[in-house]
Amino acid sequence: MGNCLKSPNTDDISLLRxxxxxxxxxxxxxxxxxxxxxxxxxxxxxxxxxxxxxxxNQLTEEEQIKIAQRLGxxxxxxxxxxxxxxxxxxxxxxxxxxxxxGDMLRFLPCMHTYHKDCIDDWLMRSFICPSCxxxxxxxxxxTYETS
Amino acid sequence: xxxxxEARIRREFxxxxxxxxxxxxxxxxxxxxxxxxxxxxxxxxxxDTPYAGGQFHLEIKIPETYPFNPxxxxxxxxxxxxxxxxxxxxxxxxxxxxxxAAAMTLRTVLLSLQALLAAAEPDDPQDAVVAQQYKENHSxxxxxxxxxxxxxxxxxxxxxxxxxxxxxxxxxGFEEHQARAALSSKGWDLERATEYLIN
Numbered sequence: 624m625g626n627c628l629k630s631p632n633t634d635d636i637s638l639l640r641x642x643x644x645x646x647x648x649x650x651x652x653x654x655x656x657x658x659x660x661x662x663x664x665x666x667x668x669x670x671x672x673x674x675x676x677x678x679x680n681q682l683t684e685e686e687q688i689k690i691a692q693r694l695g696x697x698x699x700x701x702x703x704x705x706x707x708x709x710x711x712x713x714x715x716x717x718x719x720x721x722x723x724x725g726d727m728l729r730f731l732p733c734m735h736t737y738h739k740d741c742i743d744d745w746l747m748r749s750f751i752c753p754s755c756x757x758x759x760x761x762x763x764x765x766t767y768e769t770s
Numbered sequence: 771x772x773x774x775x776e777a778r779i780r781r782e783f784x785x786x787x788x789x790x791x792x793x794x795x796x797x798x799x800x801x802x803x804x805x806x807x808x809x810x811x812x813x814x815x816x817x818d819t820p821y822a823g824g825q826f827h828l829e830i831k832i833p834e835t836y837p838f839n840p841x842x843x844x845x846x847x848x849x850x851x852x853x854x855x856x857x858x859x860x861x862x863x864x865x866x867x868x869x870x871a872a873a874m875t876l877r878t879v880l881l882s883l884q885a886l887l888a889a890a891e892p893d894d895p896q897d898a899v900v901a902q903q904y905k906e907n908h909s910x911x912x913x914x915x916x917x918x919x920x921x922x923x924x925x926x927x928x929x930x931x932x933x934x935x936x937x938x939x940x941x942x943g944f945e946e947h948q949a950r951a952a953l954s955s956k957g958w959d960l961e962r963a964t965e966y967l968i969n
Contacts, residue, residue: 674839674868716873717837718774719781741774742813745872748838 643765670748690747696760697746701730702739716754717741733757771920775836779806782876789877797880807832811843811880811895815923816888820915821849824923829859830876830885840870845872850911850918850954852892852901857951861886862896894915899955914954921950935960939967 671686798812811828815821845859895901919925939949
């Protein structure tokens with residue numbers, strides 16, 4: 624279960640670090656460096672409830688299930704790229720920046736639009752729309768029922 | 771501080787500064803330092819309340835995780851209100867705790883605090899003594915709140931009878947605020963306040 628929650632890019636980062644320290648290190652330098660640092664993988668931090676922050680490996684089983692379900696639900700919400708055609712959505716009210724051409728957006732069932740990164744970070748803490756406070760899961764279920 | 775928090779506070783700061791409420795002298799925000807993680811707020815006491823005519827100063831701290839977590843706000847001006855600690859200035863308001871949403875701003879927080887001054891929620895108290903007085907002896911509560919507004923927030927109303935009670939405790943050697951707090955929590959009963967201060 625714990626493995627599902629690791630962020631997918633941690634492996635890539637460790638590979639990059641490995642290649643940096645590769646052939647350019649001279650034997651003299653490596654002698655001064657001492658033993659290599661212990662293998663460290665940055666552990667992603669999750670927020671099982673709004674004011675709680677915990678590394679992935681310290682979550683209770685219940686919290687892990689909640690977060691896994693949450694990740695699944697978020698992935699069901701439509702995304703898109705800002706192309707300037709929408710007259711309604713102009714700025715992301717989480718970061719308060721205007722949408723720029725090419726920005727990744729996510730659309731909530733209540734029709735509010737945010738930067739994908741901004742809203743995903745919020746939804747992992749609280750599953751309501753930050754603008755209208757509509758619970759996102761309730762709205763998701765209604766869209767499934769009507770379609 | 772992460773970029774999103776600082777960038778947002780910069781924008782919000784501008785928003786508050788040019789808002790209509792500032793023009794009407796209702797709310798105000800000032801920077802404390804140039805890192806945008808601490809601010810000073812100011813709200814006017816709403817009209818037709820015991821806080822009318824007072825200016826209340828607030829300490830606003832911006833967490834690194836803002837706007838995903840709410841700003842940390844407390845009253846610097848001493849105030850007599852069921853949802854605000856008369857000792858520490860700590861505030862009990864849902865949007866500063868679990869009802870926070872990322873689209874809320876400094877402006878909405880200050881306006882909500884102003885609304886809290888106009889409509890206390892004694893059943894969800896921060897200061898139990900004040901809340902009990904609010905419910906059981908409302909006229910004394912209003913008089914006390916007006917008196918605190920006059921003394922600490924520059925409000926207009928003065929009560930010579932309350933001032934003389936404080937003076938008599940001061941002549942007994944008690945510090946003025948200590949005397950005022952004791953009298954306020956004991957319904958301005960000089961005997962009970964003295965007893966409370968001695969014990």
